[in-house]
Amino acid sequence: DAKTTQPNSMESNEEEPVHLPCNHSTISGTDYIHWYRQLPSQGPEYVIHGLTSNVNNRMASLAIAEDRKSSTLILHRATLRDAAVYYCIKRGAQKLVFGQGTRLTINP
Amino acid sequence: DTEVTQTPKHLVMGMTNKKSLKCEQHMGHRAMYWYKQKAKKPPELMFVYSYEKLSINESVPSRFSPECPNSSLLNLHLHALQPEDSALYLCASSHGVSGQPQHFGDGTRLSIL
Numbered sequence: 762d763a764k765t766t767q768p769n770s771m772e773s774n775e776e777e778p779v780h781l782p783c784n785h786s787t788i789s790g791t792d793y794i795h796w797y798r799q800l801p802s803q804g805p806e807y808v809i810h811g812l813t814s815n816v817n818n819r820m821a822s823l824a825i826a827e828d829r830k831s832s833t834l835i836l837h838r839a840t841l842r843d844a845a846v847y848y849c850i851k852r853g854a855q856k857l858v859f860g861q862g863t864r865l866t867i868n869p
Numbered sequence: 870d871t872e873v874t875q876t877p878k879h880l881v882m883g884m885t886n887k888k889s890l891k892c893e894q895h896m897g898h899r900a901m902y903w904y905k906q907k908a909k910k911p912p913e914l915m916f917v918y919s920y921e922k923l924s925i926n927e928s929v930p931s932r933f934s935p936e937c938p939n940s941s942l943l944n945l946h947l948h949a950l951q952p953e954d955s956a957l958y959l960c961a962s963s964h965g966v967s968g969q970p971q972h973f974g975d976g977t978r979l980s981i982l
Contacts, residue, residue: 793968804873804959804973805912812968848911855900855925855966859911 764860765849772866773839781834781863783849788829793852796823796834798845799862808834810852839867872896873974875960881980884950890977892943892960900966901943903935904959906976912959918943919966950981 766784773779785794793812797805809816809823811832816823822835836843848862873894882888892901900919904912917925918937932954934946943960957978961971 795970797971797973802975804961804975805971807970807972810968810970852968855917855919856914857902857912857961857971858914862911 764858765851767847767849767860767863769861770864770866772868774868775841776838779836779839779843779865779867781836781847781849781865782831783833784831785849785851786830788851789853791853794823794825794829794832795850795852795857796821797848797850797857797859798843799848800842800845805848805859808847841867841869843867873960873962873972875958875974875977877977878975879978879980881982882947882950883982884952886950887946887948889947890945890958890960890979892945892962892974893941894962894972895941896962896972897940898962898964898972899940900963900969901937902961902963902971903943903945904961904973906957906959908956916945917966924966947979950979952981955979955981 795810796808799805811823824833844867846862846864876891903915906912915929916935921937932949936944957976959976961973963969963971
């Protein structure tokens, strides 16, 4: 079961938007795209998920490519509290298979 | 604050000890999970319970024994662990097993002497 591909690290400035990319070229028609983040010394925290359409919630937006082979998590206005490891995951039946994730650093 | 509660937060045990990790949720979720996370690595799935029945065992050694006594509780019984089993053990739950988001606890940090 191929995992997703994300950049190892990204850096952004406080109060600026952040776009976190993810490639999932082997995604099947029934796999959801999930994003989680993990702050230091905490368990992973659900951020957002989607199947085909773009999604918005209070934390972030998820833009899904038309062919579903890639997606982008958008943090509209980053704060220092958004510094974390962000995981993009294909959510099939029963399993979350975590890839290596992107370590996001936010500069003040 | 997390809605999935794991106890203890920290555990140090010898290789001959028997101990248990506990996980509790009161969200009415019917799927529960155990993950293992080594330092600077992503979580790795160990077990999945669906409606209190074990549905996935990711080839975990038998020194780890899961138990789901009811829909709110998940235990992980530990016996004769090895130093390489030292890790953060995470519990998660979800409404069902297909597609729904998982809610994670903050884990038990286990050290094997």
